[in-house]
Amino acid sequence: MGDSELPRRSVFKRLFIMMMAFGVLVGIAFPPFTDYFIGVEADMMPVFVVMCVAAGLAVGAANFTLFDIVVTREISKLADGMERINESVENATDEDECWGRDCQLEVTSNDLIGDVTTCFNSMTEAVGRRVRVESTTRRLLATLSSTVDMNEVAATVLEGLSSFCSARAGLLYAETGSKLELVSSYGVDLTDEVPREIGLENGLVQRALSTGGMEWVIPDEEGLEWFSMSCPLGSFRPTALLIAPLVSDRKSMTGLVVLACKTSELRGEQRLLIDSVRTGAAPYVQNAVLHRKLEELAALDELTHLLNRRFGMRRLREEFSRSTRHGVPLSVIMFDIDHFKTVNDTYGHDAGDAVLRSVASVLETSVRSGDVACRYGGEEFLIVAPGMGLNDASKLADRVRRTVETRPIEWRDQVFHVTMSAGAAAWPLARPSVAEELVTCADNALYHAKESGRDRVSVHDGEEIVPAAQMQARAETDTEE
Numbered sequence: 027m028g029d030s031e032l033p034r035r036s037v038f039k040r041l042f043i044m045m046m047a048f049g050v051l052v053g054i055a056f057p058p059f060t061d062y063f064i065g066v067e068a069d070m071m072p073v074f075v076v077m078c079v080a081a082g083l084a085v086g087a088a089n090f091t092l093f094d095i096v097v098t099r100e101i102s103k104l105a106d107g108m109e110r111i112n113e114s115v116e117n118a119t120d121e122d123e124c125w126g127r128d129c130q131l132e133v134t135s136n137d138l139i140g141d142v143t144t145c146f147n148s149m150t151e152a153v154g155r156r157v158r159v160e161s162t163t164r165r166l167l168a169t170l171s172s173t174v175d176m177n178e179v180a181a182t183v184l185e186g187l188s189s190f191c192s193a194r195a196g197l198l199y200a201e202t203g204s205k206l207e208l209v210s211s212y213g214v215d216l217t218d219e220v221p222r223e224i225g226l227e228n229g230l231v232q233r234a235l236s237t238g239g240m241e242w243v244i245p246d247e248e249g250l251e252w253f254s255m256s257c258p259l260g261s262f263r264p265t266a267l268l269i270a271p272l273v274s275d276r277k278s279m280t281g282l283v284v285l286a287c288k289t290s291e292l293r294g295e296q297r298l299l300i301d302s303v304r305t306g307a308a309p310y311v312q313n314a315v316l317h318r319k320l321e322e323l324a325a326l327d328e329l330t331h332l333l334n335r336r337f338g339m340r341r342l343r344e345e346f347s348r349s350t351r352h353g354v355p356l357s358v359i360m361f362d363i364d365h366f367k368t369v370n371d372t373y374g375h376d377a378g379d380a381v382l383r384s385v386a387s388v389l390e391t392s393v394r395s396g397d398v399a400c401r402y403g404g405e406e407f408l409i410v411a412p413g414m415g416l417n418d419a420s421k422l423a424d425r426v427r428r429t430v431e432t433r434p435i436e437w438r439d440q441v442f443h444v445t446m447s448a449g450a451a452a453w454p455l456a457r458p459s460v461a462e463e464l465v466t467c468a469d470n471a472l473y474h475a476k477e478s479g480r481d482r483v484s485v486h487d488g489e490e491i492v493p494a495a496q497m498q499a500r501a502e503t504d505t506e507e
Contacts, residue, residue: 042090049086053079100139107132108146156298162190163302170310176200179314180210183272183307184283188212190299191268191292193285195255199224200281200315206231213286219252224282234271235279240300241269255286268292270300274308281311327401329379330386338400338408339461345398345412346461349453357419357452359409360468361385361426364445364480366405377437381444388429392422408465416452416485420494423448423483431481445481447472455488 056078133143166186170179184198195213197220199206206224214220224231230250233241245253245263254263264286272281283304292300325337333341342358349356363369363385370378382405389399389407398410409426411419430446449471451464458464467486474491475484483494 045086045090046083047086049082049084050079051082052085053082056082097139100135103134104139104143104146160302162299163306166303167306167310170307174314174317176209176314176318179310183281183303183311184210184212186303186307187270187283187300188285190303191285191287191296193268193287195264195286197253197284198281199284200311201226201279202315202319206282213255215254217252217254221252230269231282234269234282238271238273238279240271240297240304243267243269250284253284253286270304272304272308272311274305274312280308280315327386330382330401332386332390332407333398333400335400335402335408338398338402338410339465341398341400342408342410342465343461345410346453346458346464349412354413355415355452355454356464357409357411357414357416357450358464358468359411359419359423359426359448359450360402360465360472361389361407361409361423361446361448362472362476363405364447364476366444369442369444373437373440373442377435377440380437381435384433384435385430385444385446388426388433392426392429408468414452416450416455416487417498419450419452420483420485420497423450424494427481427483447475447480448483449473449475449486449491450483450494451486456486457488 054075057075133140133147166182169182173179180198180200184196187193188196193212196211197208197214198210200209201207204226206226206228208220208222211220226232226235230243243250244265245251245267250267251263253267266287268283268285268287270283270285271279272283273279325333327334332338345356348354363381366378366381369381382401385407386399386401389409393399393409393411396412397414398408400408400410402408409422411422414422427446427448431443434441434443449468451458451467451471453464456464456467458467471484471486471491475482475493478484478493484491485494485497487497
């Protein structure tokens with residue numbers, strides 16, 4: 027508010043006028059009062075009245091002066107302190123610098139001025155808490171805005187919420203449609219008992235959906251017996267958990283955070299922080315979920331629902347880099363459906379699609395959880411097996427080949443069988459310098475298998491390409507010796 031907008035009314039001016047007026051009234055009223063009780067000569071009455079009025083004015087002026095000396099000085103100190111704090115707030119380069127200083131005024135009296143000072147201190151504390159909450163929330167949301175990766179977003183949100191309430195462990199579930207999926211964890215023993223998915227009909231989820239607020243629960247009473255934490259002496263269950271739903275402005279839940287805290291109570295600032303972050307972070311979690319869905323759609327082959335070649339090769343390069351860095355083996359297996367063109371020509375392309383889906387199903391159920399199966403192109407498939415040596419890779423390839431061979435393909439009123447040829451190569455035996463060279467080695471082994479009569483497996487052992495049966499027999503002989 028500028029000087030021109032300041033109120034024209036002055037409290038001190040009014041007080042001075044009222045004190046002087048009161049002195050005049052006392053001076054006028056005092057002579058009749060005195061004359062009534064002690065009597066005053068008539069010729070002295072005008073002079074006495076003037077003297078009384080002058081005395082009343084003098085007393086009024088003296089009272090105002092004393093008020094100015096005592097009260098105004100204290101009010102000036104209070105105003106100067108408020109101005110100093112206001113300047114420190116305006117000149118601070120960041121919120122932490124400002125509210126880290128002493129923004130409190132000294133309470134020097136137990137009267138109304140002391141009450142005003144106390145109220146001002148309470149106000150600065152409340153403003154400071156709000157500024158710290160907004161600053162912390164803004165920094166965390168700025169971090170979230172820099173990525174749409176589900177793992178990074180979930181870890182940032184969980185880490186932030188955990189630090190605000192000093193949680194020793196936590197889980198974050200993201201809403202992915204009809205369920206909540208575990209996307210991040212902290213300090214929790216991820217045993218088989220920990221659910222990777224929670225249905226929306228779950229009691230805790232229903233309660234979070236209905237209230238939208240945070241709640242404390244007792245694990246044993248709420249069906250969370252599976253929640254246990256790691257510690258130097260083993261594992262233990264917390265006595266209380268904080269359930270914090272991630273709720274957007276539209277009151278729709280995009281996730282659920284489960285935190286194991288030291289206490290079942292939150293301070294005012296902690297509650298403000300958690301409420302601010304769980305509301306502000308909800309859209310980022312939702313965007314990350316949508317981004318992951320889009321990535322999965324882009325990564326999958328539409329027909330077989332395996333990874334497509336582009337994303338399969340990306341995973342291969344990641345695993346190749348990890349294997350060369352840590353010195354662990356990495357195997358690659360190439361498959362090709364024998365006489366696939368004949369299937370298309372005989373039964374039609376729809377039957378060929380049924381064959382591709384059947385082979386993809388075999389690959390998907392045959393690989394380990396850490397392996398990667400993808401459709402390399404046409405009737406070719408690729409398996410990336412981290413940590414697997416060449417001998418085990420040849421056994422896996424032969425097992426897949428035999429399963430495909432014995433599985434009947436039912437198409438309309440026709441039932442037929444197909445066979446596959448496979449080629450395998452492994453790092454470090456093949457000694458490739460890049461991941462693509464390892465694929466080339468496996469592809470050369472596949473070509474050898476097809477040239478040798480199809481429906482078989484060949485391997486590239488680094489020196490030559492040999493039938494898998496020959497290499498396995500050689501390995502068994504070495505074992506016996």
